[in-house]
Amino acid sequence: MNPALRRMGVIALVLLAALMVQSTWVAFFHHEDYEGLSNARTLIAEYEVPRGQILAGDTVIAESVPTDGGSYGYRRNYPEGDYFGNITGFKSINYGASNLEAYENSLLNGTSSLLAFDDFWATVLKENKTGGNVVTTIDADLQKAAYDAIADAGVQGGAVVIDPKTGRILAQASYPGWNPTDVSSNNGETAEEAKKALDDSGDMLDLTRQEYFPPGSTFKTLVAAAYIENGGKADDMVPAGNGYTAPDTNHEIKNSSAQCPDEEYTLEKAFELSCNTTFARMCVEDLTVDQITEITEAFGFGETYETPLSTAASGTGDLSEDAFRAQACIGQQDVVETVLQNAVVAATIANGGDRMAPQIIAELTDSEGNTVQNFAEDNLGRSIDLDTAQELQILMEAVVENGTGRTAQIDGYTVGGKTGTAQHSDSSDNPEPDHGWFHGYAMDKDGEPAVAVCVFLDSYGDGASAKAAEISGDLMEQVLEGGEE
Secondary structure, three states: HHHHHHHHHHHHHHHHHHHHHHHHHHHHHHHHHHHHHHHHHHHHOOOOOOOOOOOOOOOEEEEEOOEEEEEEOOOOOOOOHHHHHHHOOOOOOOOOHHHHHHHHHHOOOOOOHHHHOOOOOHHHOOOOOOEEEEEOOOHHHHHHHHHHHHHHHHHOOEEEEEEOOOOEEEEEEEEEOOOOOOOOOOOOOHHHHHHHHHHHHHHOOOOOOOEEEHHHHHHHHHHHHHHHHHHOOOEEEEEEEOEEEOOOOOOEEEEEEHHHOOEEEEEEHHHEEEEEEHHHHHHHOOOOOEEEEEEEEHHOOOOEEEEOOOOOOOOOOOOOOOOHHHHOOOOOOOOOOOHHHHHHHHHHHHHHOEEEEEEEEHHHEEOOOOEEEEOOOOOEEEOOHHHHHHHHHHHHHHHHOOOOOHHOOOOOOOOEEEEEEEOOOOOOOOOOOOEEEEEEEEEOOOEEEEEEEEEOOOOOOOHHHHHHHHHHHHHHHHHHHHHOO
């Protein structure tokens, strides 16, 4: 080989080796610097175009609005404030995204394959484009009414309203709420201060799905379901009395204010009066552990619903001991339930035993409002026979007509439900005010299931379940009257 060419070849090899060493050095020791620059450019580019909206019907609950300048062209805004924070979540430069902002991030930021033909050339050229929209099942006015009712009650709490036939969530209010606007600020300091304040207050915790509570006497609905599913009837005579002591324990279960003094009642009357002694005894002497477990699981206990927002699983705790089971079957001991799950129980009974998956997204659209994906209803299966559901409706309608749930009555409509008062103190020496519950349903004027609800009031105290029933009736009436227009 020509010496000159040989020298040039050697020089080329040396230069190539040097380039490889330099590239390796950068890749291993300075990659974070370059990734940081790349990520910063990507982030800035993401905020150069509007992110899609989240809507409750026609009401915008999350949107992008132009900034007054600076590095970012748009900022995230939540015009309805505290009412919808538990649904929308936040979209933050500092902290990422949560709730629907996180779950539908690719649709909202325009990168979803569902938007491939929306602004076709932007897709081909891999340019950022306006995001699509998320349309929820939420009725904005109903959501606000639920939130305001709990706020007016003066305690923390939650309310869920469901269409029993479809599983669509019409309201899912958690109080106190939170406004995602500041934590979604483009100003890092503002976002940091807002996030710290929210973390300290705990207000971002959704009390309808991320926390569970002892359900009190609303759990008797499931005990009655187990009894009826295994051959019982609403007109069966069942034991009651002022007190019941389970085997192998000295603890006597009593009724509130001695409201069930007779030795026996029909099941309908015992349910109407909410006799603790009846249902504690029933779970020990008439039902097996398997029968109780099967019915609770059939209604959704142990499941983590994805609406698509994740829900904590409700549970019964240990039912193996008679004493535990007696307490559990009046909604105490280790039984815990989310507000959403308790609403699903009522909705399933109203729907004749078919349990529909709760869902909060109605459709996804492109930036022009054209539908790119619909969300069909999802039947999770039959929890109970139709005959059982109809017997339970007799019990629940008696509660509202004549019993502890009278404050849920709606003129001109058939309403059923069950109240619950739950103790939750760590010590009898320092008792906390009782929780209040109501779950129930209402039929339309044709006798078809129209709406189901659950309202929970945290540590409300005296009159807790009556107040929860009152709020429930008001919310269901709003749905019914709206549907009649």
